[in-house]
Amino acid sequence: MSVLTPPRSAQSQPPSSRNADRAAGARENFSAWANQHRKWLFAAPAMIFVGVLIIFPLAWTLYLSLTDSQGSVRAASEFIGLENYVTVLSDVERFWPAVGRTLTFTGVALVCEVVLGMCIALLLWRPFRGEKWVRVAILLPLVATPVAVGMMWRLIFDPNIGFVNQLLGMVGIPPQPWLSGQDTALGTTIFMDVWQWTPMVVLILLAGLTSLSEEPDEAARMDGANAFQRFFFITLPLMMPTVIVAILLRGIDALKTFDILYATKGKGGGSFHEVETLNVYAYGLSFDYNQYGLSSAVLILFFMIIIGSMWLLTMRKKAVSK
Amino acid sequence: MTVLSENTEHTEKTEPRSATPARPAPAPRRRKPLGTRAYKAFRVAALIAVVLFLVAPLFWMLLASFKTNVDIYDTGKSFFFTPTGENYANVLQRNNYFVFIFNSFWVAFVSTVLSLVLGVPAAYAMSRFTMHRSALVVLMARVIPGVSLLVPWYYVFSNLKMVGGFEVLILSHMFVSLPLIVYIMMSYFDSLPLELEESAQVDGLTPIGAFRRITLPLSVAGMATAGILSFIFSWNNFMFALVLSGSKTKTLPVAIFDFVSYASIDWGGLMAAATVVTVPIMIIALFTQKYIVSGMTAGATKG
Numbered sequence: 001m002s003v004l005t006p007p008r009s010a011q012s013q014p015p016s017s018r019n020a021d022r023a024a025g026a027r028e029n030f031s032a033w034a035n036q037h038r039k040w041l042f043a044a045p046a047m048i049f050v051g052v053l054i055i056f057p058l059a060w061t062l063y064l065s066l067t068d069s070q071g072s073v074r075a076a077s078e079f080i081g082l083e084n085y086v087t088v089l090s091d092v093e094r095f096w097p098a099v100g101r102t103l104t105f106t107g108v109a110l111v112c113e114v115v116l117g118m119c120i121a122l123l124l125w126r127p128f129r130g131e132k133w134v135r136v137a138i139l140l141p142l143v144a145t146p147v148a149v150g151m152m153w154r155l156i157f158d159p160n161i162g163f164v165n166q167l168l169g170m171v172g173i174p175p176q177p178w179l180s181g182q183d184t185a186l187g188t189t190i191f192m193d194v195w196q197w198t199p200m201v202v203l204i205l206l207a208g209l210t211s212l213s214e215e216p217d218e219a220a221r222m223d224g225a226n227a228f229q230r231f232f233f234i235t236l237p238l239m240m241p242t243v244i245v246a247i248l249l250r251g252i253d254a255l256k257t258f259d260i261l262y263a264t265k266g267k268g269g270g271s272f273h274e275v276e277t278l279n280v281y282a283y284g285l286s287f288d289y290n291q292y293g294l295s296s297a298v299l300i301l302f303f304m305i306i307i308g309s310m311w312l313l314t315m316r317k318k319a320v321s322k
Numbered sequence: 323m324t325v326l327s328e329n330t331e332h333t334e335k336t337e338p339r340s341a342t343p344a345r346p347a348p349a350p351r352r353r354k355p356l357g358t359r360a361y362k363a364f365r366v367a368a369l370i371a372v373v374l375f376l377v378a379p380l381f382w383m384l385l386a387s388f389k390t391n392v393d394i395y396d397t398g399k400s401f402f403f404t405p406t407g408e409n410y411a412n413v414l415q416r417n418n419y420f421v422f423i424f425n426s427f428w429v430a431f432v433s434t435v436l437s438l439v440l441g442v443p444a445a446y447a448m449s450r451f452t453m454h455r456s457a458l459v460v461l462m463a464r465v466i467p468g469v470s471l472l473v474p475w476y477y478v479f480s481n482l483k484m485v486g487g488f489e490v491l492i493l494s495h496m497f498v499s500l501p502l503i504v505y506i507m508m509s510y511f512d513s514l515p516l517e518l519e520e521s522a523q524v525d526g527l528t529p530i531g532a533f534r535r536i537t538l539p540l541s542v543a544g545m546a547t548a549g550i551l552s553f554i555f556s557w558n559n560f561m562f563a564l565v566l567s568g569s570k571t572k573t574l575p576v577a578i579f580d581f582v583s584y585a586s587i588d589w590g591g592l593m594a595a596a597t598v599v600t601v602p603i604m605i606i607a608l609f610t611q612k613y614i615v616s617g618m619t620a621g622a623t624k625g
Binding site: 039040050056057060124146166203 | 365368369372373375376377379380382383386394395397400440441443444446447448450451453456459460462463464465466467468469470471472473474475477493496497500501504528529530533554557558560561564565574575578579581582587589592593595596597599600603604606607608611614615618619
């Protein structure tokens, strides 16, 4: 086959030789070789790139987590076995609260986003006038820069000059501390996450809804089921795989949320670590306190939490899809 | 990819309500519209509430960016005030945001192009040869917390004297872009029929030739989707630039973050800066809406 097509791609041309015929022959040989091995020729560059940038750092993190590395990454460090893990796992002041906050943040945000997202997706399911504008509105939070979004909410939730407290004042509710309150900060950041990412859940669920077949719903309608019954007994079960995909995609990012937390509360998740999730904690250990050994142990544990929850969800999805 | 087809679906369902439910539906039709007035009114109200919820904060940010700091502190001037462009002049000129805008653009652009060059052939191979395990390796990158990569990266790149240069930033952003592009393009290639390539090969093209002349031209929409999303994610990326950028390569998100490290917050300037970051990306999003939606939902409905 290679004889029929002159190899054109730049990569298939070896440096020119004195003998043109031999060069052409070599090119054809190369073309034949390239076509035969295209599977790995195509996939290898990307995989090597990812491999070098991930596998190696990950292995290094694993190694660092077993050492007492701190101060400067270049400073000598000693192998101390699992000591970092013992320290981290017995740390009830920073680590376990951070685990709790990570799970609370992710859990609450996910529930709100999926419930709200499903409601909005159902609203948008049927065509209506002005649909275009609603779709634009849905897109805007999704593409907004998280750091800028964090700054925006900082102004809106400011206890003194923020618009939210102004609104509350109008209906007679006393001003709340929001982001600056020790108990309210985490909830406020969850709200921000819901604002920014519910649209993504809406888009995914809407894609799922539009691909549903009509018949089961139609049949239930003929049997006299009302809208709620049809939703809970027909649409929702059919949508379960899509819902789980949405939870999976959103959950991974929610667990790793960093930008808005760091932008609104700064280092250590605020002065009382109100919003210090695992990611913020690990970042602080690494780059604010240079405790590389400890932070690596935290990261490995964090990574295991992420993989574990993903695995659980994938299992659930398989069960639902059957 | 399902969302791409949804415009056509919407046009075919404007049929009137049928009076007899027992009538067999001849054409593929959607549910009957839920006709009651109350429901319609509720739906309109709910939609308005949704739009307000999503847009009002952004609108507030825009308003504040045109206010003087005195007006921002004056709750009586929430909506009625004399707009000023001073915040923008401040941000763009005095704080040199044009440099940051260029940096953000350049990093996002180059990392997207390079990721497409690496990612599209890889996605093709992984889709056509069903290399699920290889795909998993690439997609792992979406799962790993970025911090765990930053320490080793920082170590290696600072030894190579590369921290603070564009190369490191571009590399680190490619780490986000590449898995995204592979993911989106894989589901795109999966949906592309094999027959076209096969017949091209029967007509004498080599497999690689068929990929270049048949598959690639057919995948422009998919690549646009992947490219736009990758650009947006890179533009918005904060953590990698926070660690790896230097004073010359600072990107917009980091520049905004630095804005608040001063003693008292210049709210007007901060909101102007936040607007400067978000508006370009929103304008891009408005013109490429269809692609963004299909990218965000890629692979979500395969079941």
